[in-house]
Amino acid sequence: MSLFGKLKDRLFKSSSRLEEGLDAIVSDGGAPEADAPQRAAPEDRDHAPPAPAPQEDPAPDPQPAPQAPAATRPEGPRDRADAPRVQAAIPQALPEEEAARPGILGRLRRRDASPQVVRRALDDAMLEQIEELLIASDMGVDTALRVTANMAEGRFGKRLSTDEIKQVLADEIARVLEPVARPMPLYPKKPQVVLVVGVNGSGKTTTIGKLASQFKAAGKTVVIAAGDTFRAAAVGQLQVWGERAGVPVLTAPEGSDPASLAFDAMTRAEAEGADLLLIDTAGRLQNRKDLMEELSKIVRVIRKKDPEAPHNTLLVLDATTGQNALSQVQTFRELADVTGLVMTKLDGTAKGGVLVALADKFGLPIHAIGVGEQIDDLAPFDPDEFARALTGIDR
Numbered sequence: 001m002s003l004f005g006k007l008k009d010r011l012f013k014s015s016s017r018l019e020e021g022l023d024a025i026v027s028d029g030g031a032p033e034a035d036a037p038q039r040a041a042p043e044d045r046d047h048a049p050p051a052p053a054p055q056e057d058p059a060p061d062p063q064p065a066p067q068a069p070a071a072t073r074p075e076g077p078r079d080r081a082d083a084p085r086v087q088a089a090i091p092q093a094l095p096e097e098e099a100a101r102p103g104i105l106g107r108l109r110r111r112d113a114s115p116q117v118v119r120r121a122l123d124d125a126m127l128e129q130i131e132e133l134l135i136a137s138d139m140g141v142d143t144a145l146r147v148t149a150n151m152a153e154g155r156f157g158k159r160l161s162t163d164e165i166k167q168v169l170a171d172e173i174a175r176v177l178e179p180v181a182r183p184m185p186l187y188p189k190k191p192q193v194v195l196v197v198g199v200n201g202s203g204k205t206t207t208i209g210k211l212a213s214q215f216k217a218a219g220k221t222v223v224i225a226a227g228d229t230f231r232a233a234a235v236g237q238l239q240v241w242g243e244r245a246g247v248p249v250l251t252a253p254e255g256s257d258p259a260s261l262a263f264d265a266m267t268r269a270e271a272e273g274a275d276l277l278l279i280d281t282a283g284r285l286q287n288r289k290d291l292m293e294e295l296s297k298i299v300r301v302i303r304k305k306d307p308e309a310p311h312n313t314l315l316v317l318d319a320t321t322g323q324n325a326l327s328q329v330q331t332f333r334e335l336a337d338v339t340g341l342v343m344t345k346l347d348g349t350a351k352g353g354v355l356v357a358l359a360d361k362f363g364l365p366i367h368a369i370g371v372g373e374q375i376d377d378l379a380p381f382d383p384d385e386f387a388r389a390l391t392g393i394d395r
């Protein structure tokens with residue numbers, strides 16, 4: 001199955017909720033009409049999206065991982081724009097004499113070629129209903145308002161079908177997501193230190209395992225440090241993932257100082273000439289002050305070896321927590337200098353919309369998304385693909 005198929009399949013809960021909601025909204029006050037190609041004016045997009053922010057990072061490695069293999073990348077919007085033309089070509093393919101003939105068969109065929117669809121005029125009431133639907137899919141009030149306002153621009157009063165609304169919605173969502181969709185930058189620095197933070201259970205361990213596996217597959221040497229030294233189970237889990245990924249995991253006795261482990265891990269990674277050092281950390285938000293001290297001590301100590309470390313601080317967020325993810329970003333930004341996000345558990349949640357809210361509110365890069373528990377279930381974040389999966393657009 002293609003990556004798009006997998007993502008769409010796994011985002012089923014979000015997309016089906018949106019899809020059903022849109023169907024109900026259009027039916028409520030809409031009327032069936034011939035499926036003339038009343039496409040939602042793509043030319044309305046003259047307020048062009050800002051170009052994706054250039055990576056300020058100095059000289060990123062030309063082969064950043066994780067990257068989707070080119071073959072699995074979805075088609076871009078330009079490819080999609082071609083689709084209606086292909087569909088529109090089908091009725092024209094009728095044999096000439098049959099199309100000209102006013103007989104029953106000809107009329108039937110023509111009717112088949114233009115099935116009825118329900119359309120509804122885009123008005124304030126409809127926009128409000130769409131807004132509510134987006135809020136219910138965890139997009140948050142501000143983002144839902146912005147997305148619907150953009151949808152209305154140049155389309156107010158136009159009659160739209162569910163499919164046309166889905167397309168407009170997907171375009172608007174992709175516009176919000178485009179500036180933040182950036183793979184984790186890689187630097188020529190050895191070792192590049194990646195501090196991984198997030199609340200317990202958000203998927204840090206799993207994400208570290210998946211990242212280690214992908215970096216290794218991309219030819220990088222990786223070392224993992226099990227920095228949550230207070231929880232033996234967490235260390236054990238990380239060791240399992242290290243084995244799966246074929247990457248060494250440095251551990252320390254239970255209850256020992258995580259900063260001292262981080263220092264030892266730096267020493268080893270340097271000695272071995274490792275490309276990357278991934279440091280797991282504790283996620284006990286119950287005592288914020290302790291956690292802040294613990295994280296800042298890790299940073300202080302590794303900076304004795306490299307004043308620029310950590311080069312990345314990844315915040316791992318569990319998508320199933322919905323709006324809670326927003327407050328986690330706020331909190332962790334106070335605890336650490338978060339440079340990018342990884343969103344996990346997007347499979348099987350109806351709360352995928354939170355990612356749009358996160359992009360809109362914080363503008364932090366989203367490096368990757370977790371779509372399952374297996375080692376290869378970490379996908380690069382592709383805004384167009386995600387927007388289509390979220391809105392339930394079929395390929």
Ligand SMILES: Nc1nc2c(ncn2[C@@H]2O[C@H](COP(=O)(O)OP(=O)(O)OP(=O)(O)O)[C@@H](O)[C@H]2O)c(=O)[nH]1
Nearest residue numbers: 200201202203204205206234344345370371372373
């Ligand atoms: N379905 C799904 N499950 C995931 C994903 N990522 C992680 N998980 C599961 O979420 C649970 C918690 O993941 P961990 O990686 O242990 O989370 P953690 O943040 O390290 O948690 P602690 O070890 O408690 O600090 C595990 O059961 C994982 O299998 C994902 O993308 N999709």
